[in-house]
Amino acid sequence: MSETRPHCLCKDHPAVSAASPAGAGVRFRIATLADAEALASLHHLCSREQPDGFLHLLGRPFLAAYYRILLRNPSTLVVCADSGEDGLVGLVSACLEVGEELEALRRGRYRLLLAALPAILRQPSLIAAVRLRMVSLRPGNAGEGFVVGHGPRLSFWGWSPCYPSAGLSTQLFLEMLRKLKERSVSVVSLEVDRSNRKVELIHRYMGARLVQEFVTKDGRKRLVMEHHL
């Protein structure tokens, strides 16, 4: 592979050395609680490439609290791409049972709110969107209006825009599908915003089927897709 990485101008992600080829030394592994801060930074960075992404608007401290909750939840699995000296460059998060993950987030809602407070104070217009999501976490609401409420679910897939993936982003995603299959998952759902056409097409390219379209409670058109393993 002869491609070299461009110098990263992004202030909050480590610059990558132009000398080493993309992909060299990147290791896929299961993330642990110690990765929460790095996952938050990576998620925040990737979200800039995600039209209509929401969670990152609540700030990096919120994302760190979010990943600490997910990584403590036994039903959640996060697979990351670790480049060594450049840190984490890719992540896929999923849960075996979305109901358990939503319940973990519901139990952690005050920690999440506290972590999101600086972002909310900077941008009070976020309050309405946060309130709608809090309602969707209430017992019995099963994420209604935003996410699929039952069964295995993929929640986020990201690859650093500062680190050319050269096919590694899809390999990481396929690694997650393999890990889910090892855990006896046969179908996994995900949602993609209609505006995120590139990601919709990549999922189709990897074999996902469109099963439903809906409009979120804050007015975004979303697709529900399924990967059959």
Ligand SMILES: CC(C)(COP(=O)(O)OP(=O)(O)OC[C@H]1O[C@@H](n2cnc3c(N)ncnc32)[C@H](O)[C@@H]1OP(=O)(O)O)[C@@H](O)C(=O)NCCC(=O)NCCS
């Ligand atoms: C989603 C994401 C991880 C994909 O990673 P990426 O490095 O940008 O992906 P690439 O451009 O390398 O494309 C991945 C593969 O899809 C293929 N692909 C890209 N655009 C495509 C399109 N429009 N149609 C069909 N295939 C496409 C590429 O050829 C590549 O195939 P390969 O792996 O066999 O080489 C990355 O874009 C990202 O972090 N986006 C922001 C966060 C986000 O929106 N996440 C999804 C919602 S949770």
